[in-house]
Amino acid sequence: MGALRPQTFDRAPVWLPPSASFPSLRFDNSFVRELPGEADTLRAVRGVRGACFSPILPIPVNGPRLLAHSSEVAGLLDLSEADCASDAFLQIFAGNALLRGMEPYAACYGGHQFGTWAGQLGDGRAIGLGEVLNAAGQRWELQLKGAGSTPYSRSADGRAVLRSSIREFLCSEAMAHLGVPTTRALSLVSSSDRVVRDMFYDGHPRSEPGAIVCRVAPSFLRFGNFEIFAARGEVEILTLLADYTLRHHFPQLGAPSPETYAAWLTEVCRRTAVLLAHWMRVGFVHGVMNTDNMSILGLTIDYGPFGFVDHFDPDFTPNTTDADQRRYRFSNQPRIAKWNLVKLAEALFPLVRSIPALEEALAVYTATYEAEESRHYAGKLGLATVDKALLDELFQVLALVETDLTLFFRCLSDVPVHLGDAASDEALLAPLADATYAPQGQGQGEGEDPSSNPSAGPARARTVAWLRRYGAFVRAEGRPPELRKARMDAVNPKYILRNCLAQLAIDAAEAGDPSGVVELLDVLRRPYDEQPGRERFAAKRPDWARRRAGCSMLSCSS
Ligand code: AMP
Ligand code: MG
Numbered sequence: 253m254g255a256l257r258p259q260t261f262d263r264a265p266v267w268l269p270p271s272a273s274f275p276s277l278r279f280d281n282s283f284v285r286e287l288p289g290e291a292d293t294l295r296a297v298r299g300v301r302g303a304c305f306s307p308i309l310p311i312p313v314n315g316p317r318l319l320a321h322s323s324e325v326a327g328l329l330d331l332s333e334a335d336c337a338s339d340a341f342l343q344i345f346a347g348n349a350l351l352r353g354m355e356p357y358a359a360c361y362g363g364h365q366f367g368t369w370a371g372q373l374g375d376g377r378a379i380g381l382g383e384v385l386n387a388a389g390q391r392w393e394l395q396l397k398g399a400g401s402t403p404y405s406r407s408a409d410g411r412a413v414l415r416s417s418i419r420e421f422l423c424s425e426a427m428a429h430l431g432v433p434t435t436r437a438l439s440l441v442s443s444s445d446r447v448v449r450d451m452f453y454d455g456h457p458r459s460e461p462g463a464i465v466c467r468v469a470p471s472f473l474r475f476g477n478f479e480i481f482a483a484r485g486e487v488e489i490l491t492l493l494a495d496y497t498l499r500h501h502f503p504q505l506g507a508p509s510p511e512t513y514a515a516w517l518t519e520v521c522r523r524t525a526v527l528l529a530h531w532m533r534v535g536f537v538h539g540v541m542n543t544d545n546m547s548i549l550g551l552t553i554d555y556g557p558f559g560f561v562d563h564f565d566p567d568f569t570p571n572t573t574d575a576d577q578r579r580y581r582f583s584n585q586p587r588i589a590k591w592n593l594v595k596l597a598e599a600l601f602p603l604v605r606s607i608p609a610l611e612e613a614l615a616v617y618t619a620t621y622e623a624e625e626s627r628h629y630a631g632k633l634g635l636a637t638v639d640k641a642l643l644d645e646l647f648q649v650l651a652l653v654e655t656d657l658t659l660f661f662r663c664l665s666d667v668p669v670h671l672g673d674a675a676s677d678e679a680l681l682a683p684l685a686d687a688t689y690a691p692q693g694q695g696q697g698e699g700e701d702p703s704s705n706p707s708a709g710p711a712r713a714r715t716v717a718w719l720r721r722y723g724a725f726v727r728a729e730g731r732p733p734e735l736r737k738a739r740m741d742a743v744n745p746k747y748i749l750r751n752c753l754a755q756l757a758i759d760a761a762e763a764g765d766p767s768g769v770v771e772l773l774d775v776l777r778r779p780y781d782e783q784p785g786r787e788r789f790a791a792k793r794p795d796w797a798r799r800r801a802g803c804s805m806l807s808c809s810s
Contacts, residue, residue, distance in 0.1 A: 279353030310347030311400030315444025363544025374404025523550025669723030
């Protein structure tokens with residue numbers, strides 16, 4: 253269990269003296285200052301009552317090595333490249349050293365996992381270090397993931413393996429550059445300590461390299477932070493936490509009252525709808541949309557067995573743990589977010605005290621999602637407004653043959669639909685040739701009818717018919733072709749973090765070479781730009797990735 257081991261038995265991180273070798277960050281730890289926490293600093297696993305957090309220190313690691321860092325996130329903290337290259341930076345973000353002003357803690361939260369109330373969960377391997385106020389007056393909380401066990405670690409070890417840390421580090425930054433709300437990642441540090449994981453829970457544990465990611469966000473509060481106190485009937489703490497959240501993260505809503513709490517829930521519904529519409533527009537599948545993985549700020553949080561859709565498949569989930577039920581499949585995400593918001597609304601009932609008010613807030617989710625979805629698809633098609641029937645038919649066409657969702661939209665801007673009847677069928681289809689996967693049974697795997705080849709038969713005819721119909725809308729709007737292309741390319745990414753790309757970077761990093769992580773991070777900085785010479789990062793999923801663990805199959809083991 254790792255339980256019953258007092259913290260005094262652990263190696264403890266050192267407190268760095270105030271020195272010129274690292275900037276003194278300005279900490280203002282509102283969460284631990286303004287909310288009730290445990291007095292107990294033991295590491296023992298336990299049910300935590302009457303507290304929003306437990307004070308706990310990271311456990312130092314051996315052989316820390318900085319594999320990558322995000323210059324953009326360092327900039328948010330007013331840290332220079334020289335600061336990031338310092339030994340102090342490495343030791344701090346390995347969990348080996350602490351800066352004056354840090355007050356490390358693990359938060360208490362619960363959650364609904366796969367549709368069932370799971371009781372107390374909490375930060376089992378994430379340790380908050382403190383909240384930095386930057387020169388611009390922004391508040392950024394620092395959190396180490398994989399920094400050692402906490403009272404919430406249950407039977408697990410509090411550590412994270414390198415492969416999942418690379419995935420979280422890269423995807424946090426990739427999503428930010430795509431324009432999707434997300435927690436950020438400052439650093440990726442590996443250690444020489446090994447971590448044992450049974451990747452597919454099939455009795456084949458192996459020892460893997462461990463790593464620590466420093467995540468950065470205004471707050472890591474989740475729906476589950478509120479649910480736990482509602483579930484336990486601890487309404488006083490629920491109120492303190494809600495008021496804290498309003499004060500620091502939704503100050504525009506005003507002083508706490510039943511109406512303000514309702515307005516806050518409405519805003520969470522709105523932000524969550526905005527978030528989900530973004531996920532769907534870029535083909536992101538979170539994989540584990542439990543309520544403990546839903547941010548109260550509407551950020552993407554807790555990157556685990558996530559994946560971007562390669563070929564369009566509404567039923568796709570990268571998470572083998574969910575392979576039977578597919579609760580968190582691509583097409584189900586917007587519905588699940590609503591389900592999760594219902595659970596949050598139930599938790600906030602003691603504050604809002606009006607079912608119609610909760611229902612009104614939840615209705616905002618649906619209305620916002622629909623509006624955002626239309627807006628995004630209009631943009632993706634280069635139109636001012638999108639026709640629902642045109643979109644429905646598009647998704648049917650995309651499903652006729654295996655079509656890469658990202659490449660289809662990226663290449664669509666080159667299809668000369670504006671020419672109308674002057675464009676031949678071949679001219680219309682040519683730019684899309686790269687977006688389809690070779691039919692299964694023709695060198696890519698077993699199965700399927702080769703007549704489904706897009707370059708022949710009924711699939712081809714339907715694709716051409718859709719393109720001509722789309723062309724009629726394009727011509728009716730009359731936007732010049734170059735403008736349509738510019739508008740489409742600005743919202744349809746060329747570069748996404750495909751699982752196969754992440755896996756290649758992981759393979760090399762596990763073998764000691766992290767340069768692939770750094771290069772991929774750089775590519776993903778400009779997802780909408782052409783980036784000549786880097787086309788291999790924009791290629792569709794290679795055949796080897798179809799069934800390889802880490803590419804098409806992931807589990808919660810991380
Ligand atoms: P996740 O599936 O990563 O969102 O985690 C669900 C719960 O399990 C959270 O309370 C995590 O903190 C906890 N957890 C996941 N992995 C570990 C680990 N290696 N050590 C301790 N707790 C963990
Ligand atoms: Mg989680």
